[in-house]
Amino acid sequence: MPALGTKARILRAANRRLQKGGISRLSMRTIAADLGITPMALYRHFRDKDELLDALSQDALNEWLRRLQEIGSESPLKWLHESFERFLAFALDSPTRFEAAFLLPAPKARRFPDDITLRRSPTLTLMMNHIERAQFEGSFCRDESPEYIAMTFWALAQGLVALFRAGRFTGATEFRDFYLRVTARCIASFRRS
């Protein structure tokens, strides 16, 4: 009864490794050791370390997309608040996958403005859709484009979490308070005046 294929088990072990020790301590050898397997067995499932890292990051990005998609389609403003909260939750409750999703080198990352405008990024597109809805409804101002606003949100959330991860807050509680206040304020700053 192989509930999980070896490939999936490798990714899970890699995530665990990532959790303690971070990227720098993630090696083919440690992952294999955690699984009670020879390092070379990994090469049966991934061409090389880069491919494994890539799978890891894809996996985590999918998880993030899934969390975003799970948000109920209430009012667009509520959706935006909720998306900020989910980003925070993702960063706090799964620092591993958060790190894999956003901190591993991502060769295929979408670029602003072209890729974004062309809706090539699934997560940012999702966010932009709700921003557009908010603008359409009249609850958001229209002087800025959805991609501009989405990218602003993105930068702010990333910056806040980066400071937290760099140990710039006394504790998680202080961080949570600050994060929620700042992001709420940022959303508010785009409301129709």
Added chain:
Amino acid sequence: MPALGTKARILRAANRRLQKGGISRLSMRTIAADLGITPMALYRHFRDKDELLDALSQDALNEWLRRLQEIGSESPLKWLHESFERFLAFALDSPTRFEAAFLLPAPKARRFPDDITLRRSPTLTLMMNHIERAQFEGSFCRDESPEYIAMTFWALAQGLVALFRAGRFTGATEFRDFYLRVTARCIASFRRS
């Protein structure tokens, strides 16, 4: 005529190394090789690699503080705009030192809110002074504390630069435009309404 002591030359070489290759490729051996010196010679000047890294980051933080201090004391609002521009310039024209200042692990980093409120961070204190002046003059609203506002600015600027460094912008020009627009907007959002 030793224009530069060996210690200073080591730090300069380390900065150069940091420039190409980043932190991960910064090793005692490569630094020494760049100087045409034996790796062990470095240990005459630094107890170990950590101490060298620490000196590197202190050095870069001082450079950043110096750049902030050089801003003329015009109106507080102009000062804040200028500080954002200098942060951008620092990130773009000296990515090396920027990386050393903000991306190297900083064991002594000040924490929000305690250390900040107590004015333990020289750069944030400088920024908070101008925010206070703006509030006193009446050009900034008073519903938020200077430390809250300063930390918000800080997170936003860091987040923007992090996205740029992660290759999320088509080019430096697009980034510069976006950065300046977003930060100006953020400053504006704290003006008295």
Added chain:
DNA sequence: TGTACATCAGTGAACGCGCGTTCACTGATGTAC
């Protein structure tokens, strides 16, 4: 002025480590006839 000695920057070989990856292999499982 000359000698003895301490200081100190830098040398060069070596140690032990963890890393990604190579190579030739074993042994079980599935499939074709």
Added chain:
DNA sequence: TGTACATCAGTGAACGCGCGTTCACTGATGTAC
């Protein structure tokens, strides 16, 4: 139903690399008397 063969997950030893750091040293420079 039995045999021959391909497939495929995993093994185990080894290679070559760059790393931080140890150790005992050399040789020049400064200082005390």
